Amino acid sequence: MxxxxxxxxxxxxxxxxxxxxxxxxxxxxxxxxxxxSDYRTGRNWVVEQPLPFSHAHHVGELKIDCRYCHSSVESSAMASLPPTETCMTCHSQIWKNADLLEPLRKSLRESQPLHWQRVVELPDYVYFHHGVHVNAGVGCSECHGAVDRMQLMFKAEPLSMGQCLACHRDPAPHLRPAGQVTRLQWHTDQDRRALGEQLMKDRRIDPRGLSDCGICHR
Ligand code: HEC
Ligand code: HEC
Ligand code: HEC
Ligand code: HEC
Ligand code: HEC
The missing domain is CATH 1.20.5 (Single alpha-helices involved in coiled-coils or other helix-helix interfaces)
Incomplete structure (x- = not known):
């Protein structure tokens, strides 16, 4: 053929x-x-805000505790963002005429809260609770990174299901003694696992069941 x-x-x-x-x-x-990629998870992305608030300055240098501004972090599901009045306890005296702070003064004059853009956010179908983690002794930096070095806030950890589960399966090496949760640079010379296992006993934390789907998807 x-x-x-x-x-x-x-x-x-x-x-x-x-x-x-x-x-x-x-x-x-x-x-x-x-x-x-970080593009999809939003990791390491800086979000534009109504004014350039610096955690590096306020936390790293001025040493203001997280709870001064995120006041419900120990008791509620949400950590909460500070109202303008919290900023004004200082900025009605310090830098009170700075152009940079005009959005703050305007917000107070007009009784309109600042519209901070969210940086770290889970999808609606995931349940999360700050108070439970803070009281169990999980440091803020486990999930938010070195906030005290951030000029502008960014999402430092993926906060993916894999990351949640990795800790839920074995929380011991991630736990801290009471009072150290908001100290981002905390470290200890003790064995983290031994310390964590003792803390789990004291706090009656039972990791069995912490990986059940229904814990986070209710
Ligand atoms: C406990 C006091 C205190 C509180 C509360 C406070 N600040 Fe400040 N802030 C300061 C000081 C001190 C400076 C630095 C002034 C200087 O550098 O001379 C500053 C500086 C700033 C600056 C200038 C840029 C920089 O970081 O150097 C901005 C913007 C700012 N603050 C925004 C805010 C906002 C927004 C809030 C509320 C969420 C707030 N501050 C709460 C004390 C405070
Ligand atoms: C002086 C007030 C102040 C203090 C102290 C402070 N923060 Fe904030 N924080 C803010 C403000 C205002 C925002 C919103 C603007 C932004 O995202 O930068 C914010 C945003 C955040 C966010 C992002 C929330 C989101 O989803 O948008 C995280 C995470 C956070 N803070 C963690 C911390 C931790 C951890 C500490 C203590 C180590 C701390 N902050 C101390 C004022 C403060
Ligand atoms: C186990 C992980 C974890 C720890 C520990 C943790 N966070 Fe968060 N944080 C998250 C997640 C996840 C979100 C997003 C929650 C959502 O979208 O429902 C978040 C959101 C936030 C927000 C945004 C506003 C809000 O009300 O939720 C702030 C502010 C914040 N965290 C501050 C803190 C501070 C301060 C600490 C320590 C005292 C802390 N977080 C400890 C995981 C954590
Ligand atoms: C670094 C460790 C760590 C990480 C990361 C972590 N968790 Fe947890 N989580 C814990 C511990 C420890 C407990 C148990 C606290 C207890 O039993 O007192 C817990 C408990 C919980 C609970 C149970 C709350 C309740 O009402 O009983 C939920 C829901 C939860 N975590 C959701 C999440 C989600 C969602 C993520 C990821 C975004 C996450 N966790 C990441 C350590 C962690
Ligand atoms: C400790 C908390 C936690 C537990 C337990 C958990 N999940 Fe998730 N899950 C998450 C988080 C956080 C996300 C969101 C991930 C993201 O946005 O990247 C998620 C997302 C998902 C998604 C959406 C698809 C995806 O991958 O983005 C599915 C489906 C899912 N989970 C199924 C399950 C099933 C089935 C189980 C039980 C075997 C389970 N989850 C247990 C935290 C958890």
């Missing part, structure tokens, strides 16, 4: 199929990589 396609057409067809195959797998790999 006579050849319908020339030899060179056959080569072109093979080449075409190869390009298509490489293109498809390449595209799939890129899509998979993007899905896990």
């Amino acid at each position: 006579a050849q319908i396609f020339s030899r060179s057409a056959d080569t072109w067809l093979r080449l075409g199929l190869l390009v298509l195959f490489v293109g498809l797998t390449g595209g799939l790999l890129v899509a998979l990589a993007l899905d896990r």
Whole structure:
């Protein structure tokens, strides 16, 4: 039988199929990589705010405790963001005429809260509770990173299901003594696991059941 396609057409067809195959797998790999990337999880992204509030300055240098501004973090599900009045306890005296702080003064004049943009947020179908973690002795830095060095706030940890579960399966090495939760640079020379296991006993924390779907998806 006579050849319908020339030899060179056959080569072109093979080449075409190869390009298509490489293109498809390449595209799939890129899509998979993007899905896990900081772009999708929002990690390390700085969000624009009504004014450039610096945790590095207020926490790192001035040593203001987290609870002064995030006042419900020990008792509630939400940590809460500070109202303008909290800032004004200082800024009605310090830097009171600075242009940078005009949005703050305007907010007070007009009794309109500042619209801080959220940086760390879970999807609606996940249940989280700050108070439970803080009282169990889980440091803020476990989930929010070195906040005291951040000029502008960013999401330092992925806070993915995998990260939640890694700790829920074995919380001991992550726990701290009472009073050390908001001290971001806390460290100890004691063995973290032995210390954590003792703390778990004292606080009656039972890791069995902490990985059940219904704990976080209610
Ligand atoms: C306990 C006192 C205190 C509180 C509360 C406070 N600040 Fe400040 N803030 C300061 C001091 C002190 C400075 C530095 C002034 C200087 O550098 O001379 C400052 C500086 C600033 C600056 C200038 C940029 C910088 O970081 O150097 C901004 C913006 C600012 N504060 C915003 C806020 C906002 C918003 C709040 C409320 C969420 C707030 N501050 C609460 C004490 C305070
Ligand atoms: C002087 C007040 C003040 C203190 C002290 C403070 N914060 Fe904040 N924090 C704010 C303000 C205002 C915002 C909102 C603006 C922003 O995201 O930068 C914020 C935002 C945050 C966010 C992002 C929340 C979100 O989803 O948008 C985290 C996380 C956070 N703070 C953690 C901490 C931790 C941890 C400490 C203690 C080590 C701390 N903060 C101390 C005022 C404060
Ligand atoms: C076990 C992880 C974990 C720990 C520990 C933790 N946070 Fe959070 N934080 C989160 C998650 C997750 C969110 C987002 C919650 C949501 O969207 O429902 C969040 C949100 C926030 C917010 C945004 C506003 C709000 O009301 O929720 C602030 C502020 C905050 N955290 C501060 C703190 C401070 C201060 C501490 C330590 C005292 C702390 N967090 C400890 C995981 C943690
Ligand atoms: C570094 C450790 C750690 C991380 C990370 C962590 N948790 Fe937990 N979580 C704990 C511990 C410890 C407890 C148990 C506290 C107790 O039993 O007193 C707990 C308990 C809980 C509870 C039970 C609250 C209740 O009402 O009984 C929920 C819900 C929860 N965590 C959700 C989350 C979610 C969602 C994430 C991820 C965004 C997360 N946790 C990340 C340590 C952690
Ligand atoms: C300790 C808390 C925790 C537990 C326990 C948990 N999840 Fe999740 N889950 C999360 C968080 C946080 C997210 C959101 C992840 C994100 O936004 O990247 C999530 C997301 C999901 C999603 C959405 C798809 C995805 O991957 O983004 C599904 C489906 C899911 N979980 C199923 C389960 C099942 C099934 C179980 C029980 C085997 C379970 N989860 C147990 C915290 C938890």
